Structure formats: C-alpha cells, structure tokens
C-alpha cells in the first residue's frame with residue numbers, strides 16, 4: 001500500500017471513530033441543526049477526497065512538469081526525514097496561519113471560510129465543514145502535491161497527521177483540556193507553557209465563539225499557536241464558551257454556504273427568535 005492511500009485510510013478511520021464517539025454520547029445532537037451539519041460534513045469529506053484532491057493533484061502535476069519537465073520527480077528523496085519534516089511542518093503552518101488570517105480580514109475570502117464558522121456547536125464534524133473552494137486554497141493541499149512529486153511523501157504525511165490530530169482534538173465537543181486541568185491543578189505551570197506553543201480546545205473554541213470568552217478574529221494557527229503569540233493575534237480565555245457560530249448562522253442559505261461564489265443568495269428572513277433581544281442576532 002502506498003503512503004498516500006495509507007494516510008487517507010488512517011485519517012478517515014480516526015475521523016469516523018471520533019465522530020462515532022461524539023454521536024454515541026449525544027454530543028452531536030446539542031447542535032440546533034444536526035442534519036444540516038451532517039450534510040456539510042459529508043460534502044466537505046467528499047469534496048476534499050474526490051474533487052479538490054484530484055484537481056489540485058492534476059494542477060500541481062501540470063505545474064511541476066511545466067517548471068521542471070519531469071526531471072525533478074523524486075529528486076529530494078535523499079533528504080533526511082528529520083530535516084524534511086520540520087521544514088514542511090513549520091512552513092505549512094506559517095502559510096496556513098496567514099491564509100486563515102486573511103480569510104478573516106478580506107471580505108471575499110471570508111465568504112469562502114465562513115462556512116467553517118457557521119456551525120452553531122463544535123464537534124469533530126466541523127473539521128470537514130467548509131465551502132468546497134476552501135480546501136483548494138489551503139497550503140496543505142498544494143504542498144502535498146509537490147511533496148509527493150519531489151519524493152518527500154513520508155515527511156509530508158507526518159505533518160498532515162499532526163495537523164489532522166490537532167484539528168480533531170481542538171474541534172471536539174469534549175473540553176478535555178479543562179477536564180485535565182481541573183483534576184491536576186499542580187500541572188498549571190506546564191499548561192501555561194503548552195497553551196502558548198500549541199493550539200488547545202480553549203483557544204480554538206474561542207475562535208469559533210461569540211460573546212463571553214470569544215476571540216473570532218484571532219487564534220488562527222492550526223497547531224503552532226506560537227505564531228499567534230508572535231504575530232499578536234493570541235487570546236487565551238481559559239474558560240468554556242457558551243455561544244458558537246455566527247449571529248447570522250440561521251439566516252445563511254445552504255447552497256451559498258457550500259458553493260459561494262458560484263451560488264449567491266440573500267440572507268434568509270429573520271426568525272421571530274432572532275429578533276428578540278436575547279436571540280442570536282443580538283448576542284454579538
């Protein structure tokens with residue numbers, strides 16, 4: 001079995017296991033729209049696996065052939081894993097940080113990223129909740145195509161596994177970080193350090209929240225939270241968040257969420273609940 005297939009199967013198996021645990025324990029039903037969430041996750045999985053992967057693979061293959069005429073295939077395979085892995089991982093995380101940050105700062109890019117933020121509860125399904133064009137912009141997709149071409153598939157696969165596991169651990173509905181900290185108060189100095197270096201549920205839940213303990217326009221790093229610390233976008237609330245999603249989440253049309261800019265729809269009318277002072281529209 002080649003490394004690409006093995007990586008795909010491992011990721012899918014871990015994702016399905018985590019999803020089954022949250023489903024079995026009723027964690028997915030706390031969302032007000034579990035059916036819609038499930039459809040979005042399925043679409044994300046399908047578009048990443050079947051459409052975007054193939055498109056980016058072909059585009060990167062074409063680019064590589066145009067640039068190097070096929071001579072570079074496997075040309076970096078002699079580089080040690082212990083050099084290739086940190087270079088790919090640190091580089092990819094840095095690129096992701098900036099693309100994610102621009103996605104929050106530039107309006108047209110925000111509409112492609114917004115689908116990830118419209119989830120009104122957090123769970124592992126949100127890892128694959130996105131507009132189908134978002135994955136085409138992610139550095140991981142492009143870096144992967146070139147890494148395999150150049151013979152750095154193993155180092156790339158290791159980097160993907162680290163970011164994937166972080167995504168599962170930071171999107172899960174379980175606040176395992178608070179659970180551990182409450183049971184081991186003596187370990188606080190360690191957590192102080194850890195939470196400034198890597199992303200934890202605390203900081204990523206804050207990125208998806210509004211209201212108390214929220215920090216939607218910051219905490220952009222997938223794994224290396226230290227980039228947020230260095231670039232001044234870090235906020236560490238150390239608490240459980242109450243409201244997730246966007247105040248306009250209930251008013252977004254599903255087709256625009258998945259397919260913008262191909263499909264553009266006006267905001268749906270406000271519901272009676274959204275118009276009350278305590279409703280989601282007033283919560284921000």
Ligand SMILES: [Zn+2]
Nearest residue numbers: 100113117207
């Ligand atoms: Zn974001």
Ligand SMILES: [Zn+2]
Nearest residue numbers: 116171204208
């Ligand atoms: Zn997220």
